[in-house]
Every structure is written in structure tokens, then in C-alpha cells.
Amino acid sequence: MSRALDRAGTWIGWAFFADLANGLALTFGYMFSRSVTMQYPDKEKWLPYARYRGHHFLKRDEAGEIKCVACELCARICPCDCIEVVPYEDENGNRHPAKFEIDTARCLFCGLCEDACPADAIALGQQYEFSSFSSRDLVIGRDDLLAKPGKAATGGGVVAARLNTQKDVLVETNEPRGYNWWRNIRRT
Amino acid sequence: METVVALGLIVFKVAFLIAILLLLPLPLTWLERKIAGHIQQRMGPMRVGWHGLLQPVADGIKLLTKEDHIPAEADRFLFKLAPILALAPPFVVFVAIPFGESISVRGTEITLYLSDMNVALLFVIAVIGIEVYGVIFGGWAANSKYAVLGSLRTCAQMISYEIPMGFAVIGVVMLAQSMSLLDIVRAQADLWNVVYQPVGFFVFFVAGLAEAQRIPFDLSEAEGDLGAGFHTEYSGIRFALFMVSEYVIMLLVSVLTVILFFGGWNGVLVPLPPLVWFVLKVAFFVYLFMWFRFTFPRYRYDQLMAIGWKVLLPLSLANIIITGVAIS
Incomplete structure (x- = not known):
């Protein structure tokens, strides 16, 4: 009996295009759902998580001296051989790098240099906007690496930003807007 | 003076x-x-x-400003004529x-129409039929496989769907006892x-979808299997003409559906101006x-033909008979 009813229901549904109506209802629902687009260069910018491996930077100690002791372990462990370190000894007998160059065009951002460093001097930060028209500009020297921004305390959010064609994408506020758009994706 | 004003009015209305x-x-x-964007959770x-x-x-x-490209092997006259047609x-x-x-x-x-023909509906359906020539010439003149296949499909599709479309409006004509759209x-x-x-x-709406070559009946320009169908080889402003005609036909089918089945400018409940x-x-x-376009997949070619001849045509014929019996 119920089977016959089921079959009748199927036929009624077929005759009145129940499946097409279902599809239309679904797309109509999607039409008014929040869009997942992040308007990256124009309005918003993704702030990566703290564990993100972006552009390298060199750290300084409390005295403002460079932490790096020029042991060249990072250059040794680098799988793509993109770090070049030339050491020197200062008047107190401490080793420091005279030259510390990273070819970011070759770097694969594995973070092994950060792991190998015995002096906790090099790390990979959050900056990811450093494209260039020339691969020569991607070889970053010691002083530039010291000036690079370090790891941010917060991350994993969308912040307001604006495209500045002269400089870069400028972050307008440091406060993450605090929504995780992956969570807002409608899955059915 | 009267005729000049009337003539000026007509010219103004046409423009x-x-x-x-x-x-x-x-x-x-x-x-x-x-x-499209919002249905797919984008912004457009x-x-x-x-x-x-x-x-x-x-x-x-x-x-x-794009290059108006004409293929070397194309029939240049027909190629130029097709978008206009x-x-x-x-x-x-x-x-x-x-x-x-x-x-x-x-x-x-001031009347809101150019002419109140007594055979307006017949005129509309007859003139829409001419549009097929543009499509066929476009596909044929380009001398390209994709274009020819696309225009063949369009030709078959338009001919099969014009018949149920024509039959579907007969019921309306019987009810109104007139072919004038007014x-x-x-x-x-x-x-x-x-x-x-x-x-x-x-029947009219489904046939109209097919007539406007919109999904789920856009076989003539199925991107997946035909490039772009009959206008594969067109570029620049000629391509734009095809696109304009496609949108105008979409508008036309909507307007006809409203006039024939949804009471034209007659309102219900809410008193708004008729226009x-x-x-x-x-x-x-x-x-x-x-x-519809961003909801439904495309029909297969044999399904398209089956819907046209096996479903819509008998339905529209039965509709005429039942309407006739009910009226008399």
C-alpha cells in the first residue's frame, strides 16, 4: 500500500517537476547566502596564521646586535641552496654575518633554516606580498632581512586593506575583523 | 498638421x-x-x-575596439549578413x-504601442522564425566545424519548438477571440x-526557453562540446550583435509570456500604474x-528532440482540443 503510495507520489512529483523545483529552491537559497569572496587587493586582506611561513627575517638581541652567529647551518640545511652567509669577527671576538643573502626566488619556504638555527636568529614571518618584475630583486640582503616585519601575534583573519599601487596592499586596521569565512561556507 | 504630429510621434516612439x-x-x-556570482557564492x-x-x-x-576577424575560408557576404539577420x-x-x-x-x-495589428500574434511568431536564418548563415558562412554543428542543432531545435509554441498560443487566441495582443x-x-x-x-514557456536558446536548451552554443556554437568564429562587434539579439529574444519571450498568460499590464491587489x-x-x-541558467544542466540532443516532439507537441494539441470543448 505504502509502496503504491510512494510510487504515486513519485509520479505526482515527476508530473509537477518536484526535482526541478528542488534545484531552483537550492540555488535561490544560495543566492542570498554570504559570498565567500575576499576582495583581496581592493578592500580586504587575509592575515595569515602565526605558523604561516612567509618572508624570512633576521632577529636582533636586546642590545640591538644581530643575533646571527654566522654558523652557516641554515645554508647547509637549505634544500635549494638559496642562503649565502659570509662571516666576520668583530672586536669582541663574536662571529656575525658580513653578508647574509637569501634568494627568495629559489626558496621553497620549508622553514628548515628556522629549525636549524642554534641562535634563534632567522625565522619565517607573515609577509607574503613580495612579487617582483626581476628575479634579481628577489635576492634579499642582510639589512633588508633585519628590517622585515616579524611574526604577528594574531592571525587567521580578514582585515580591511586598500590597494596602493605605489607601495603595497596597505592594511588599514590591525584588528582582524574576526570572522572565519571558511565557517560561513554553506555546505548542503 | 495633425498627420505631421502623428508621424513625429511614431518616429519618436520607434527611436x-x-x-x-x-x-x-x-x-x-x-x-x-x-x-551567477551570487548563486555560486561569488560576488560577480x-x-x-x-x-x-x-x-x-x-x-x-x-x-x-577588438579586431573584427573574418576567417580566410569564410563566405564573406553571408558572414557579414548573419549578425544583422x-x-x-x-x-x-x-x-x-x-x-x-x-x-x-x-x-x-499617447498610446503605448506602435501598432495594434489584428494579426499581431501571427506576426510575432512569423517574424521570430526569421531569426533562424541569422543563426544558420552565421554557422554556415564561418566554414568551421563547430559553427556548422551549432547552427545545425539550432536549426533543428528552433523548428521543433516553434510548432508547440505556435499551438500553445492558440488556446489564448480562442479565449480572447482575437489575435490582437491588445x-x-x-x-x-x-x-x-x-x-x-x-x-x-x-508549453509556451518551455518552448520559449528553447527559442531563446537558454539553458537547459542552449545546445546551439554548448560551450562544453561546440566551442561557442554558431558564433564560434565571430569576434568584436559582430559577436556583440549576436549577444544583443540573444538578450532581446530573452526579453521578447518574457514580454510575450506576460502578455499572453499573465495579464499584461493588468494588476492584482496592489494598485500600481499599469506600466x-x-x-x-x-x-x-x-x-x-x-x-534557470545557473540551476539546470543542459539537455542532451536526443532528450531535446524527445521533449519537443513527444511531450510538448501532444500537450499543446490536447490543450487546443480541451480548450475548444470547454469553450463550446
Whole structure:
């Protein structure tokens, strides 16, 4: 009996295009759902998580001296051989790098240099906007690496930003807007 | 003096209509891309103008300045003729389409239609048929496999769907006892035809979808298997003409559906100006077209033919018989 009813229901549904109506209802629902687009260069910018491996930077100690002791372990462990370190000894007998160059065009951002460093001097930060028209500009020297921004305390959010064609994408506020758009994706 | 004023009015109305029909595809493309974006959880055009409103203008400039390429092996005359043949009929059809009764400007009554033909419906259906020539010539003249296959499909599709479309409107004509679109709308003042003719509406709308070559019946330009169908080889402004004609036909089918089945400018419940009612109804059907496009998959070719000949044609014939019995 119920089977016959089921079959009748199927036929009624077929005759009145129940499946097409279902599809239309679904797309109509999607039409008014929040869009997942992040308007990256124009309005918003993704702030990566703290564990993100972006552009390298060199750290300084409390005295403002460079932490790096020029042991060249990072250059040794680098799988793509993109770090070049030339050491020197200062008047107190401490080793420091005279030259510390990273070819970011070759770097694969594995973070092994950060792991190998015995002096906790090099790390990979959050900056990811450093494209260039020339691969020569991607070889970053010691002083530039010291000036690079370090790891941010917060991350994993969308912040307001604006495209500045002269400089870069400028972050307008440091406060993450605090929504995780992956969570807002409608899955059915 | 009288005739000069009347003539001037007609010329003005024609110019106004052509301007509107030529400009409407611009906001419609924007709307279509926005609807597509939001259905797919994207945003659609956002960068040119406020929420991408000037995007169609940018696209238009791009299409105007692009190279107008004609393939070496193409039949040059037909190749140039085809976009015009595809574009002209949808514009011509609007001669017979009423947009309302009349409005009075400074005491003069101005009718909202160009001509009240007594065979308007026949004229409309006949002229829409000519549009097929543009498509066939376009595909044939380009001398390309994709284009020929696309135009073959379109030809078969349009011929099979024009028959149920023509039969579907007969029920409406029987109810109104007239082929004039004005009389058909006047006959629906109390109750819309869709109540009397649900089957006729269904057949007409599905055939209209096929006629406008919209998804789920856009086999003629199936991107996946034919490149772009009959206009594969067209570029620049000629391609734009095909696109304009496609949008005008979409508009035309919406307008016809509203006039024939949804009471034209007759409103219900809410007292709005008749023209506003008309525009709202047409806008709803245009939206429906776009909504369909981003919901349904495309039919296979044999399914398309089966729907046309095995479902729509018997349905429309049965509709005529039942309407005839019910009237008498």
C-alpha cells in the first residue's frame, strides 16, 4: 500500500517537476547566502596564521646586535641552496654575518633554516606580498632581512586593506575583523 | 498638421524603443553576471563602478575596439549578413508588442504601442522564425566545424519548438477571440490566462526557453562540446550583435509570456500604474531565465528532440482540443 503510495507520489512529483523545483529552491537559497569572496587587493586582506611561513627575517638581541652567529647551518640545511652567509669577527671576538643573502626566488619556504638555527636568529614571518618584475630583486640582503616585519601575534583573519599601487596592499586596521569565512561556507 | 504630429510621434516612439532595446542588454549582462556570482557564492563584477555597474560599458568598449576577424575560408557576404539577420527580427517583433493602453501627456493621449495589428500574434511568431536564418548563415558562412554543428542543432531545435509554441498560443487566441495582443490583454482583465491555460503556459514557456536558446536548451552554443556554437568564429562587434539579439529574444519571450498568460499590464491587489505592473512582471520572467541558467544542466540532443516532439507537441494539441470543448 505504502509502496503504491510512494510510487504515486513519485509520479505526482515527476508530473509537477518536484526535482526541478528542488534545484531552483537550492540555488535561490544560495543566492542570498554570504559570498565567500575576499576582495583581496581592493578592500580586504587575509592575515595569515602565526605558523604561516612567509618572508624570512633576521632577529636582533636586546642590545640591538644581530643575533646571527654566522654558523652557516641554515645554508647547509637549505634544500635549494638559496642562503649565502659570509662571516666576520668583530672586536669582541663574536662571529656575525658580513653578508647574509637569501634568494627568495629559489626558496621553497620549508622553514628548515628556522629549525636549524642554534641562535634563534632567522625565522619565517607573515609577509607574503613580495612579487617582483626581476628575479634579481628577489635576492634579499642582510639589512633588508633585519628590517622585515616579524611574526604577528594574531592571525587567521580578514582585515580591511586598500590597494596602493605605489607601495603595497596597505592594511588599514590591525584588528582582524574576526570572522572565519571558511565557517560561513554553506555546505548542503 | 495633425498627420505631421502623428508621424513625429511614431518616429519618436520607434527611436525610443530601439534605444531601449539596444541599451537594455547592458544592464541585463550585468544582472546575469551578478546572479551567477551570487548563486555560486561569488560576488560577480565588483571593480568597474559601484558594484561593477559600469562593467557592461567596459565590455562594450572592449568589443568595439577588438579586431573584427573574418576567417580566410569564410563566405564573406553571408558572414557579414548573419549578425544583422539575427538582430533585426527581434527588434521588428516589438513593433507589434503593446506595453500598455495609453498615457496622457498634457492632454494628449499617447498610446503605448506602435501598432495594434489584428494579426499581431501571427506576426510575432512569423517574424521570430526569421531569426533562424541569422543563426544558420552565421554557422554556415564561418566554414568551421563547430559553427556548422551549432547552427545545425539550432536549426533543428528552433523548428521543433516553434510548432508547440505556435499551438500553445492558440488556446489564448480562442479565449480572447482575437489575435490582437491588445485584445488578448483586455480579455484578461478579470482573470489571467494562466488560470485557464496552465498547460498552454507551460508549453509556451518551455518552448520559449528553447527559442531563446537558454539553458537547459542552449545546445546551439554548448560551450562544453561546440566551442561557442554558431558564433564560434565571430569576434568584436559582430559577436556583440549576436549577444544583443540573444538578450532581446530573452526579453521578447518574457514580454510575450506576460502578455499572453499573465495579464499584461493588468494588476492584482496592489494598485500600481499599469506600466509598472508590466515591467515588474517582465522583470520577474527575465530573472527566471537567469535563475534557470545557473540551476539546470543542459539537455542532451536526443532528450531535446524527445521533449519537443513527444511531450510538448501532444500537450499543446490536447490543450487546443480541451480548450475548444470547454469553450463550446
